[in-house]
Amino acid sequence: MRPGRNLAAALCAISVSALAAGPTFSHDVAPILYRECASCHRPGGVGPFSLIAWQDAGKRAKLIAAVTARHYMPPWLPSEPHFQHERRLSPVEIATLAHWAEAGAPEGNSAETPPPPQFPEGWQLGKPDFEAQMRAAFDVPAEGPDQYRCFAIPTAPGRDRWVSALDMRPGNPRVVHHAILFQDVTGTARKRDTGAGYSCFGTPGFLPARGLGGWTPGSLPVRMADGVPELLHGGADLVLQVHYHPSGKPETDRTRIALYFTDRKPSRRVMDLPLGSNRIDIPPGARSYKVTDHFTVPVDVDALGINPHAHYVCTQMYGYAVLPDGTRRTLIRIPAWNFNWQQQYTYATPIRLPEGTRVEMEFTYDNSEAYRDYAGAGRRCGRTVADVVGKNDEATRRRSVPAAAEMITGLLVPAVSP
Ligand code: HEC
Secondary structure, three states: OOHHHHHHHHHHHHHHHHHHHOOOHHHHHHHHHHHHOOOOOOOOOOOOOOOOOHHHHHOOHHHHHHHHHOOOOOOOOOOEOOEOOOOOOOHHHHHHHHHHHHOOOOOOOHHHOOOOOOOOOOOOOOOOOEEEEOOOOEEEOOOOOOEEEEEEEEOOOOOOEEEEEEEEEOOOOOOEEEEEEEEEOOOHHHHHOOOOOEEOOOOOOOOOOOEEEEEOOOOOOEEOOOOOOEEEOOOOEEEEEEEEOOOOOOEEEOOEEEEEEEOOOOOOOOEEEEEEEOOEEEOOOOOOEEEEEEEEOOOOEEEEEEEEEOOOOEEEEEEEEEOOOOOEEEEEEEOOOOHHHOOOEEEEEEEEEOOOOEEEEEEEEOOOHHHHHHHHOOOOOOOOHHHHOOOOHHHHHHOOEEEOOEEEEEEEEEOOOO
């Protein structure tokens, strides 16, 4: 036999035996689930069930294969560009989960199962410089609409501080869908919050209202970009906006926050660049309604991150920059928008936008009944746009859909120090 044929036969034998063995939970599946799913799917996590033990994952193998094939799990909306802490499975990992499910979800040799991931109880960044919690626990009823609630948390009077990082710990991840921390220098929030917070859908109800950072399920502590800490005014009230989703049982929540300060003053300034519209009027049945906005940057800047936001009937988002030399760079592409999984994204590396770059944003909406039913169905806070804008479904069907402010915010800093 020629050596070449020998080699081919050997390769063939290897792949056949690998196929015959097939993926098992302990050898192939657990490492994927522990890395990409367990941050939410663990006891006490935000996911509806734990995926740590074979017993729990195995009986849901078909569902796991289905949601990963559709890219519904792990939740990650942008298809491009690259961001920090991406949650995405490779095609090989998706195929492994599918083959495992088809084979009846075998456990394999349980001694091979890697140790389950550990999730630290304490603050991940160590002891905070400022730590606080909601002044009282908030009661979330078993049923009813989602609630957006703002809680004022006073800070001690004193000098301005520079915030380099912040972290939040939901008191009750079963009902906390997301949380955003603002600061209020007007005293408004303090007046409105008489103990149990106040209702605040959209904005927290005062200006300026610049978010210091947010928490979404599975997110990591927020670190400000190097050299650009956020100013916390001495004596300002921190305002925690929490989106609650009833769990089916009466629950209480008391969310905690942690701030980390630095003495290094910023070398550059962060600016928000809001692009969007708050005069959106989508005719009933329109399947591909577009809203666009643009802005030409007047100086060299670095785009640090992007915070896409829209409501339920938005289907796609595309943001890009046209550089002065005509090159196009994608700033965000979301092929299937999902209101429930919005978050802020930080670029893997900042994107340099020279003076004269035109930043374009394009939102696409589908206001057909079919899509509204789809967008509202089976989601964590499954509702149609009618609920969001406070009209009943019938009224919205007859009239057009007025959407609240839809916008996208890039965080930009002048590339050259002032
Ligand atoms: C950031 C948190 C998070 C991560 C990471 C995550 N999930 Fe989920 N998952 C959820 C939440 C919350 C739900 C319930 C709401 C929903 O279905 O959207 C859910 C639902 C599911 C469901 C049920 C879907 C249905 O239609 O009933 C499956 C199955 C699932 N996840 C599997 C996975 C797998 C597999 C991974 C990893 C590859 C993963 N999830 C990663 C939060 C997460």
